[in-house]
Amino acid sequence: MKTYFVEFSYLLASILFVLGLRGMSNPETARRGMHLAEFGMAAAVVGTLLQKEIVSYEWIIAGLLLGSTIGLAMGVWVPMTAMPQRTALSHAFGALAASLVGVSEYYLHGANLGEFRICAVGFEVLLGSLTTTGSLIAFSKLQGLVPGTPLIYKGQNIFNLSLLAVTIACFLLFLFNPGTALLFYLMLGLAFIFGVLLVMPIGAADMPVVISLLNSYAGLASAATGFAISNNVLIIAGTLDGGSGFILSLVMCRAMNRSITNVLFGAFGSVQESRTESTGGTMREVHSEDVAVQLAYARQVVFVPGYGMATAQAQHALRELATALEDRGVTVKYAIHPVAGRMPGHMNVLLAEANVPYSQLYELDQINPEFPSTDVAVVVGANDVVNPDARDNPNSPIAGMPIVEVDKARSVVVLKRGRGKGFSGLENPLFYKQNCEMLYGDAKDSIVQLAGAVRNA
Ligand code: NAP
DSSP: OHHHHHHHHHHHHHHHHHHHHHHHTSTTTHHHHHHHHHHHHHHHHHHHHTOTTOOOSHHHHHHHHHHHHHHHHHHHHSOGGGHHHHHHHHHHHHHHHHHHHHHHHHHHHGGGGOHHHHHHHHHHHHHHHHHHHHHHHHHHHHHTSSOSSOOOOTTHHHHHHHHHHHHHHHHHHHHHOTTOHHHHHHHHHHHHHHHHHHHTTSOGGGHHHHHHHHHHHHHHHHHHHHHHTTOHHHHHHHHHHHHHHHHHHHHHHHHTTOOHHHHHHSOTTTSHHHHOOOOOSOOOBOOHHHHHHHHHTOSEEEEEEOHHHHHHTOHHHHHHHHHHHHHTTOEEEEEEOTTOSSSTTHHHHHHHHTTOOGGGEEEHHHHGGGGGGOSEEEEESOOGGGOTHHHHOTTSTTTTOOOOOGGGSSEEEEEESSSOOOTTOOOOGGGGSTTEEEEESOHHHHHHHHHHHHHHO
């Protein structure tokens, strides 16, 4: 009876994971998808706690209490803008757990595991170990604990690929000599080192793609764990995680017009400083009263949110400003760039939090043709995603990256604090264009002032 209940809870969990993922593919159903996945995880945990192999619950309860306390604290206190590094830390722990399960399986059973499980354990430990250290480096780069710039030296890619080849050779030799523990632990150590060396040469700007790729590795390591300990829910959840992480990496790369190999081996962010030329010219500063008049008498205004809106937490104020404009009959739209901010869907999540109707959010191919007939485009703390060099300058490091073409609007107002560059570290010629004006200050403060001034206009 107990076995049936465990199997049923795993089946339920797997179904809920699939439905949860499906829900998360659309902003309107994402919240429900998240809840479904949470229920799925709860079902999987309950099923696992009823496993007959469990001999004592003390350590499990201690781990549950400790993990839940840390998870709760992270959920409450980690700010939205630090979500990428928080995710990297979670992957590091997930991958470490997968690795440790593999090590304990090998420690307990050694060569008696049999061919298939030895292969699963080796694969799990290999991927889990490199994902652990890789994710920790990604976390450290994004948190500023190690420099975010790519750390490169001559012959690096050859050295890294050779190290990977030696690690894989250890894995293969281990498969043929499962009794030789030295090979197993050598592979483990080399995989840890490879994880560090894999991520160190990658710039912080590419970390979200790397994190999503490491997420996919952690998923595959969990699936291998499932094979090693004959656990169906781990196999299904791990495969879903691995597949979705990989697809997300590809989607992000496409949005930046880059390839996965370029992200992993291109050392993006190291050479670009030298290729960045000063654009010259002057930026024209404008005051909020003047912008408010422009907005109040416009027919259509398009807001373009970016990372600065997230750091300023300006989404609620932006909604207020939009409402003030709509009350005056102005048509308001939001242009959403797929990599605006620091994680996929960053802007969608923030705007949904401020109850911005989903029907007002427009993707690039929908909004770009509308700019020539847009009176004012308001750039709210965005920079790279509105950089016309990506379209006009084939020598730019971000050449080919799709952009929000605000420069084609009749007038552009950029809300930012000063002359700070975007995440890519590049100059932005938009700020020097004839139709562009700069409203300096924290995005939230500027928008609050604008909303007040629009209401009084
Ligand atoms: P961005 O290029 O990072 O620029 C953000 C701008 O916001 C900065 O120029 C900064 O200028 C301004 N800012 C910062 N804090 C502010 C505040 N409190 N108030 C007002 N302005 C503020 O942002 P983005 O245009 O959203 O582009 C995202 C970048 O991240 C892209 O390069 C993208 O490729 C990269 N990326 C994103 C993802 C993803 O999944 N979203 C993945 C990989 C890479 P000041 O300092 O002058 O204020």
